[in-house]
Amino acid sequence: MSVIQRNSSRKPVAVLAAAALVLALVMLIARGGESSKAEAPTSATSVIILSGDGMGIQQRTAIQYALYGLNKRQPMDALPYTGFLDTVPAGPRSEAVSDSAAGATAWAIGKKTINGYTGLGPDKKRVPTLLDIAKQQGKTTALINDHDVTNATLAAFGGPVINRDWKSVIAAKEIHNNKVDILMGGNEAYWYPPGHEGKIPNTNKDGEDDSEGTKGNLVKKAISQGYQYAYDKKTVSELTGPQVLALVQDSAKRRWIETKGYKLKKDPHYVPTVTLVKKALDIADNNPNGFFMAMESDDLDSAGHEHDVRNVIESGRTINQIVKAVQEYRKTNPNVLLIVTADHETGGMTIENIEEPNTNADGDDPIPYWAKKPINNAGPNGEVPIRSGPVKIKGTKRKFKVDWTTGEHTGGMVPVTAVGPLAEELVGVHHNTWVFDVAKRALLGQE
Numbered sequence: 001m002s003v004i005q006r007n008s009s010r011k012p013v014a015v016l017a018a019a020a021l022v023l024a025l026v027m028l029i030a031r032g033g034e035s036s037k038a039e040a041p042t043s044a045t046s047v048i049i050l051s052g053d054g055m056g057i058q059q060r061t062a063i064q065y066a067l068y069g070l071n072k073r074q075p076m077d078a079l080p081y082t083g084f085l086d087t088v089p090a091g092p093r094s095e096a097v098s099d100s101a102a103g104a105t106a107w108a109i110g111k112k113t114i115n116g117y118t119g120l121g122p123d124k125k126r127v128p129t130l131l132d133i134a135k136q137q138g139k140t141t142a143l144i145n146d147h148d149v150t151n152a153t154l155a156a157f158g159g160p161v162i163n164r165d166w167k168s169v170i171a172a173k174e175i176h177n178n179k180v181d182i183l184m185g186g187n188e189a190y191w192y193p194p195g196h197e198g199k200i201p202n203t204n205k206d207g208e209d210d211s212e213g214t215k216g217n218l219v220k221k222a223i224s225q226g227y228q229y230a231y232d233k234k235t236v237s238e239l240t241g242p243q244v245l246a247l248v249q250d251s252a253k254r255r256w257i258e259t260k261g262y263k264l265k266k267d268p269h270y271v272p273t274v275t276l277v278k279k280a281l282d283i284a285d286n287n288p289n290g291f292f293m294a295m296e297s298d299d300l301d302s303a304g305h306e307h308d309v310r311n312v313i314e315s316g317r318t319i320n321q322i323v324k325a326v327q328e329y330r331k332t333n334p335n336v337l338l339i340v341t342a343d344h345e346t347g348g349m350t351i352e353n354i355e356e357p358n359t360n361a362d363g364d365d366p367i368p369y370w371a372k373k374p375i376n377n378a379g380p381n382g383e384v385p386i387r388s389g390p391v392k393i394k395g396t397k398r399k400f401k402v403d404w405t406t407g408e409h410t411g412g413m414v415p416v417t418a419v420g421p422l423a424e425e426l427v428g429v430h431h432n433t434w435v436f437d438v439a440k441r442a443l444l445g446q447e
Helices: 003-030 057-068 100-109 131-134 152-158 167-178 216-222 233-235 252-257 274-284 299-305 308-331 434-443
Strands: 045-054 081-085 140-148 182-186 228-230 246-247 291-297 336-339 351-352 399-403 414-419 428-430
Touching: 045 131, 045 308, 045 434, 057 308, 057 351, 057 399, 057 414, 100 131, 100 152, 131 140, 131 152, 131 291, 131 434, 140 152, 140 274, 140 299, 152 167, 152 291, 167 216, 216 228, 216 246, 228 233, 233 274, 246 274, 252 299, 252 308, 274 291, 274 308, 274 434, 291 308, 291 336, 299 308, 308 336, 336 434
Parallel strands: 045 291, 045 336, 081 428, 140 182, 140 291, 182 246, 228 246
Antiparallel strands: 081 414, 336 414, 351 399
């Protein structure tokens, strides 16, 4: 047999081998560089849903550019599986744009619902949330926020009500029968009755921080049920669990907007959200059955309402810090499904070249609240306000600014990124209720 003949007879094998190699490389790239199939869920699989409230694709892009530049991928976008979720709510009002209550309820119970409802479908009937399902499996449950721990997103999992503004009712539901093991966030005002100062000094002279609870002293009740209570850096560091209630400074990173002269680094009641998350992971790690956690940066939504890209970026820093902490935890606990997404987009934010005029309407509130002249609204001739830019793209000479179309929410799809058991199921375009389906299967150990 000639050399040519020998080579010819092996050509189909070589072609097949090359094709297999190309296919393997394509699959590897699509999977973000992972070398093996995602972990299979087990009875001890844990789930974390992390929401950047109001974080659409433009917000994620601005955070990427400002903090990580063009080449290094930010932690929340470096997760290996990516998809998109719709955000349309249900209900008789023919609305196309969701609020946080309806958006998070879709994740929590797998049903689209009416804006304002938390953890309940349009029929108002109580059904198990992901947190309830986790509790039934003997898992540790946790709700964490950089703002109000009774806000609409967390209430969707732990405080089902037909009115998201029933804050004290939500708080009472969260600790009823110790349903939520770990509660961490801000706004102690809803946990104490009027006239009770609480642990955190009021910084607003207009009385906005005054206690306004309607269900009695819920902190005292929680303590009587066995919750450890924390309210500053020291007391948070001393928490051991298994049940904890940490009510720290509310929205500390943007408190300067409300309180003239507020100094974040000098406030002992400011506890970084990532510190709360690490503490929660430390406590939950003691439970061999795993855990379920829903956590959020609500400050990002506030920044969108106020047309403040600088606070959008700062909130994005918080989200990326949390993702890094969870990924570090997953190095020794890979059976954790992490889902990073948003309930809706806020502000209609767009990234633009800095020489273009701003056309945006004013934000929901002028910031800072105490100033004579706001620094977040465009000038009469389209002058770009300092809170909209310019922002430097890290590691380059390029800069961008942002414009806004509304002070409210918008109805576009939002990105979702994920890692861990069943994370590949989130690839593609889905209804936001699909988060519930995937997370429930993970919690139950189902393929």
